[in-house]
Amino acid sequence: MSADHTPVLAGDDIVAGYLPGVDVLRGCSVRVGPGELVGVIGPNGAGKSTLIKAVFGLLRVRGGTVRLLGEDVTGRPAHEQVRRGVGYVPQLQNVFPTLTVEENLRMGIYLRPKEYARRSAAMAELFPVLATRRKQKAGAMSGGERQMLAMARALMTEPRLLLLDEPSAGLSPVHQDHVFDRVKEINGAGVAVLMVEQNARRCLQICDRGYVLDQGRNAYTGTGERLLHDEKVIELYLGTLARVR
């Protein structure tokens, strides 16, 4: 078996939830190949964030399996997945507000402190705004800056897989463009990306493949292009405006 074709992430039939006896994910599957940019869209409450937390190990999986580069990591805690090369940017509270920008980045590379200088220099290049704010508390940054810091924190370890939960949420159109550009740039450098997005059309436009999630199950799967023009997906998830274009 050639390593090239082993998916970076393979989650199969995942069942997970928060409250005892209530499953939010009811048999959900997701796959990310090497270097792929994969989008997940779906209505509010569909379980998109839950899916990311479950594959990452922040939420206990009740059924199904999670494989990273072929290795079974089902039920392993998140900090071990970071060691295996996964980065994660949560939807909310994605920086440490009481820590400075520098301390946030240091926490990003907590496992390999010696590499801090090299990696933070690389991050300053990717996100110039951070370079001038080293000593500022993350809590005092604007929403857009905070999103940049959150991504930088997750990229400090040079992950092979980046999990992004709604990176453009709450940002102005200009900042959204900026975020999507960065995501494409990161992906272009060879990092596989799994991205949940509220901005479904933008997401499908830049994604190689997409999943539509509904009520904890996969509703549709396909290339971004195909989903973008699928009548049912348009009607249910993209809104009729999409058809006009």
Added chain:
Amino acid sequence: MRCPRVLLPVLALTLVLVAAPPAQGQGEVSRGRGFGARLLQSLVDGVQFGVIIAVTAVGLSLLFGTIHLINFAHGEFVTIGAAFAFFLNVSAAGPGWHLIPAAAAAVVFGALLGAAVDRGLWRPLRARGTGLINLFIVTIGLSLLLRHVVLVLFGARPASFAQYDIQNAIRLGAIGITPRDLTVTLLSVAVLVGVAVLLQRTRTGTAVRAVSVNRDLAEASGIDVQRVVLVVWILSGALAALGGVFYGLVEIITWDMGFKLLLLMFAGIILGGLGSAYGAMVGSLVIGIVAQVSTLWFPVDLQYAWALLVLIVILLVRPEGILGRPERTG
């Protein structure tokens, strides 16, 4: 800058006290000394009391910050520290060590005890998803259990350490302080500075702060949160034991000394802002000063009550505590 905000309540308090001189002829000992001199003396006593409370309270505060546990048994860690040092130092069954190695051993013992209760009790309970209220009840039970174990082993009679028991005060103008008390105060301050440096400048300390502010994000950054919590338990146990030795040294060792201090520790950490280590230090200092200065006017038996009254008054003005941050909205 934070300083002015911290100093304000202390300053206000001092002003009120100076503006209202007490009735004449209260204390027997202090009769004949001017009010200013007595105020100065009680301030010094208050600082000494405050920094010792702070040494014990920082660990309590860190535990609340990282795992939201209200550790009702924290006072017993303080007592056990003092009692263990007493065993090594004085007890007929013990080796009769000098107090300094005995104190060092008590701190190590406190650290091990902290590690043991985390690994043996709290971690399994956390893993089972036990709720915070239930955990709180467990700490009450643990507190009762440990207190009575100490009562059985140590006995109900108060005792002192073998060294540094009776000393003459050094006089510095109007104030007097024994070399022992001065040393304990300076050591306490040094320990508090050490904790601050640990939290602020080291990788582990930054991780403790990261876990306190967002546990999931810390985990997502590759931090082994359970290990950080273990470190906090070890630190908390060691500081409690050290504070116990200090308190036993300047006051007296009793089987329920930690339990009596617990109320003041809680007052200190709530006053300073729950979960903030620096808040715990500042809050404890204020509580210690209030408790001592109140004895200028009021019976010593009521000194804890005054400390708690100040807590209530300050919380009415600043609900988030002196160093606490208001709840984020948005």
